[in-house]
Amino acid sequence: MRQDDAGVDLETSLGYLLKEASSALRVAMEEVLRPLGMSVTHYSCLELLAQRPGLSNSELARGAFVTRQTMNVLLQALERDGYVTRPTAAPVGKVLPARLTPRGRRSLEKATAAVRSVEVRMLAGMTGTEQSAAFRSLRSMIHSLRDGSDGA
Amino acid sequence: MRQDDAGVDLETSLGYLLKEASSALRVAMEEVLRPLGMSVTHYSCLELLAQRPGLSNSELARGAFVTRQTMNVLLQALERDGYVTRPTAAPVGKVLPARLTPRGRRSLEKATAAVRSVEVRMLAGMTGTEQSAAFRSLRSMIHSLRDGSDGA
DNA sequence: CTCTCCGTGTCAGCTTTCTGACACGGAGCA
DNA sequence: TGCTCCGTGTCAGAAAGCTGACACGGAGAG
Numbered sequence: 493m494r495q496d497d498a499g500v501d502l503e504t505s506l507g508y509l510l511k512e513a514s515s516a517l518r519v520a521m522e523e524v525l526r527p528l529g530m531s532v533t534h535y536s537c538l539e540l541l542a543q544r545p546g547l548s549n550s551e552l553a554r555g556a557f558v559t560r561q562t563m564n565v566l567l568q569a570l571e572r573d574g575y576v577t578r579p580t581a582a583p584v585g586k587v588l589p590a591r592l593t594p595r596g597r598r599s600l601e602k603a604t605a606a607v608r609s610v611e612v613r614m615l616a617g618m619t620g621t622e623q624s625a626a627f628r629s630l631r632s633m634i635h636s637l638r639d640g641s642d643g644a
Numbered sequence: 645m646r647q648d649d650a651g652v653d654l655e656t657s658l659g660y661l662l663k664e665a666s667s668a669l670r671v672a673m674e675e676v677l678r679p680l681g682m683s684v685t686h687y688s689c690l691e692l693l694a695q696r697p698g699l700s701n702s703e704l705a706r707g708a709f710v711t712r713q714t715m716n717v718l719l720q721a722l723e724r725d726g727y728v729t730r731p732t733a734a735p736v737g738k739v740l741p742a743r744l745t746p747r748g749r750r751s752l753e754k755a756t757a758a759v760r761s762v763e764v765r766m767l768a769g770m771t772g773t774e775q776s777a778a779f780r781s782l783r784s785m786i787h788s789l790r791d792g793s794d795g796a
Numbered sequence: 797c798t799c800t801c802c803g804t805g806t807c808a809g810c811t812t813t814c815t816g817a818c819a820c821g822g823a824g825c826a
Numbered sequence: 827t828g829c830t831c832c833g834t835g836t837c838a839g840a841a842a843g844c845t846g847a848c849a850c851g852g853a854g855a856g
Contacts, residue, residue: 501695502707506775507669507763509782514666515709516789517659533812543653550834555654557667562813564836585821586834611659613792614785622781623658629778630661633766637668640765685842702804714843716806737851738804 510633517614524606530599533558535607537566538592538600541576546589575599662785669766676758682751685710687759689718690744690752693728698741727751 502508521532536556540547547555553563567590570576575596578588592600615623654660673684682690688708692699699707705715719742722728727748730740744752767775 502692505763506767506779506782507673507759509779509786510662510666510669511709513782513786513789514662516786517662520789520792521659531812540654548834549836557663558812559814560835561815561837565812568836582821582835586819587821588835607659610789611657614789615658616788618781618784618788622777622784625774625777626781626785627658627661629770629774629781630658630665632770632774633778634661634665634668636768637665637672637762637766640672640768683842700804701806710842711844712805713807713845717842720806734805734851738849739851740805 506633517610520610520613521607524610525603528599528603528606530603533562533566534570535600535603537563537570538575538596539604539607541590541592542597542600542604545591548587548589550587552590570596658785669762672762672765673759676762677755680751680755680758682755685714685718686722687752687755689715689722690727690748691756691759693742693744694749694752694756697743700739700741702739704742722748 518532521535525532525535533556537552540552540555544551544555549564549567550560552567553560556563567576567578571578574593576590577593578590582588618626670684673687677684677687685708689704692704692707696703696707701716701719702712704719705712708715719728719730723730726745728742729745730742734740770778
């Protein structure tokens with residue numbers, strides 16, 4: 493069966509390529525996370541919490557690029573399973589700051605290593621200069637996209 | 645409310661940045677496609693079909709980065725609504741080559757223009773050289789990720 | 797020719813995510 | 827003080843995607 497036969501215009505589109513890269517990254521992450529019984533969003537939540545303790549549900553949602561409703565579902569499951577703790581009452585307003593439990597931190601360790609290996613693999617074959625260039629390009633794209641949508 | 649306060653390590657990760665860029669692109673596309681009553685996957689399917697007429701369900705699925713089951717559901721809807729045609733019997737094997745109807749082609753025109761404007765906006769502020777660099781970087785990442793997963 | 801793979805189309809069920817909606821707390825303004 | 831926003835947490839229903847499973851057709855090895 494053919495798979496990469498034509499490539500009329502899609503292969504020249506940076507948008508399509510971005511989607512392709514993102515998809516490949518997602519697949520690779522799912523692959524290494526599955527043996528740990530963890531999904532990408534699951535991992536994202538834990539990693540965010542490790543790097544920025546006390547983040548609220550809504551802030552976690554923004555950081556993981558899902559809605560706050562979706563993150564809430566995940567957070568309740570993580571809380572139920574003892575990976576995360578939230579105070580029963582909000583210290584201020586309605587915001588409930590979440591924190592990793594020791595169990596959550598322990599579970600995250602292996603996942604972080606696995607994900608880091610994926611990132612290393614992704615960056616293999618690129619020089620530091622190329623990585624910097626890619627970094628700046630992506631940052632520029634994000635900025636331009638956001639400016640045009642909610643900025644205008 | 646704070647939103648971009650810390651940035652411990654996430655902001656230096658190309659993987660996270662890739663996800664962020666992809667998310668921003670997705671949001672921007674949904675935004676311009678919504679008035680046309682079209683989702684991103686919907687559009688992807690039509691665009692693929694325009695550029696590579698006769699693609700099968702499975703091939704479309706690979707091109708749009710979804711499973712063939714998901715694409716099948718979409719394709720049946722598109723067929724029912726008269727955007728796409730598939731022969732009732734397979735000319736060879738079980739593969740049913742799909743094609744756009746005039747209606748599908750007409751519907752795609754506006755969507756293509758809308759999506760193109762998003763891509764133009766995304767690329768605004770980048771020189772041709774930077775775009776080429778981004779192109780090569782993304783290609784390299786995709787290649788490295790795939791090599792390590794299903795190649796080894 | 798036969799037999800074994802591989803890819804395909806498709807049905808069914810489940811999981812994940814999203815949209816819509818509601819009530820509540822804090823900040824700013826009059 | 828009261829009033830109006832804005833952001834938040836959460837519940838409920840709907841939509842989109844995925845995994846599992848089945849039968850079928852073509853290609854290659856024996």
